[in-house]
Amino acid sequence: xxxxxxxxxxxxxxxxxxxxxxxxxxxxxxxxxxxxxxxxxxxxxxxxxxxxxxxxxxxxxxxxxxxxxxxxxxxxxxxxxxxxxxxxxxxxxxxxxxxxxxxxxxxxxxxxxxxxxxxxxxxxxxxxxxxxxxxxxxxxxxxxxxxxxxxxxxxxxxxxxxxxxxxxxxxxxxxxxxxxxxxxxxxxxxxxxxxxxxxxxxxxxxxxxxxxxxxxxxxxxxxxxxxxxxxxxxxxxxxxxxxxxxxxxxxxxx
Numbered sequence: 001x002x003x004x005x006x007x008x009x010x011x012x013x014x015x016x017x018x019x020x021x022x023x024x025x026x027x028x029x030x031x032x033x034x035x036x037x038x039x040x041x042x043x044x045x046x047x048x049x050x051x052x053x054x055x056x057x058x059x060x061x062x063x064x065x066x067x068x069x070x071x072x073x074x075x076x077x078x079x080x081x082x083x084x085x086x087x088x089x090x091x092x093x094x095x096x097x098x099x100x101x102x103x104x105x106x107x108x109x110x111x112x113x114x115x116x117x118x119x120x121x122x123x124x125x126x127x128x129x130x131x132x133x134x135x136x137x138x139x140x141x142x143x144x145x146x147x148x149x150x151x152x153x154x155x156x157x158x159x160x161x162x163x164x165x166x167x168x169x170x171x172x173x174x175x176x177x178x179x180x181x182x183x184x185x186x187x188x189x190x191x192x193x194x195x196x197x198x199x200x201x202x203x204x205x206x207x208x209x210x211x212x213x214x215x216x217x218x219x220x221x222x223x224x225x226x227x228x229x230x231x232x233x234x235x236x237x238x239x240x241x242x243x244x245x246x247x248x249x250x251x252x253x254x
Contacts, residue, residue, distance in 0.1 A: 030219040038219040039226075054208070059227070062205040065121065066193055069128025074182055076129070077136030081174065082166050084137065085144020095141070102134035106188075107195055114200060124196040131192040132185040136178075143177040144170050176250030179243045183236050190232060 009032070016029040030038075042055040083090040084098075110127060117123040147170055155165050194206030201207040205224055212220045243250065 027216045027218055030222070035219050035222050039223040042220065042223055054203075055227075058203060058205050058208050058224075059231070061201075061203045062193060062197065063231070065124050065197075065204070066128065066189060069125045069193070070132065070182060070185065070189055072125070073129045073132045073136055073185070074178060077133055077140055077181070078174070078178055080137045081140025082144055082170055084141035085147075086162060086166055086170060091141070098134050098137050102138060106131035106192055110196065110199065119200040124193065124201070127192045127196050128189050132189050135185060135188075136181050139181045139184075140174060140177060143174055147173050176243055176247040179239050179247075183239050186232060186235060190228065194228075 012029070013032050016031050019026045019029045020031060042053075044053070046052055047054050080094065080098075084094055085091070106127060109130060113123045113126050113130070117126055151169050152165055155169050160168065193204075194209070197204035197206030198210035205228055209221055209224050
């Protein structure tokens with residue numbers, strides 16, 4: 001499992017060595033030792049102007065925006081997924097509308113979001129919601145439709161209302177799929193977050209990457225890219241653990 005990662009590291013080290021041998025002042029592929037020293041400096045040293053370790057403040061700001069955006073999107077997606085999947089009237093009314101919305105490139109809406117919601121935190125969170133919500137609604141509603149009809153008929157025979165069927169029959173079947181859908185949405189969510197931070201922000205991982213690019217500080221950029229990748233992996237691992245811990249029956253087929 002580790003061999004592909006090792007191959008990438010070795011390939012980068014060889015490429016860096018070749019470029020630095022030809023031009024010791026080359027900034028495109030800094031040596032791995034330079035990237036490591038930069039990472040240690042960013043993680044441990046405070047900024048002279050603010051007195052804060054900006055690396056951790058950037059991380060906290062980005063994680064807050066990501067968690068808020070994904071959380072709102074997951075909640076709304078769960079509600080509408082249940083409604084569209086269980087109620088034929090809602091399905092005929094909203095299914096095609098959501099399908100059309102999912103075809104709109106979210107980044108194309110970014111200027112509109114900045115105009116409507118301003119340049120603060122709200123526009124960044126809304127971009128994540130807009131970018132991930134249509135997929136969540138479509139995926140979750142399809143999972144509700146796939147719930148065995150016999151279970152719904154049996155619940156109706158026992159006198160269950162639509163509300164009880166949603167909570168006692170469909171929701172338990174839907175929760176593992178919700179976690180899986182959130183995991184699949186994390187990649188686009190990171191993309192929308194970094195794009196929004198790069199355009200209008202004064203703190204965040206994406207903001208820092210685009211700030212230092214004008215100086216060709218590849219050692220800083222690589223440090224932040226590696227850190228974002230590690231954060232994404234840890235979040236995905238945590239969601240996978242959550243699914244296995246509370247819904248082990250859903251993991252048997254994976």
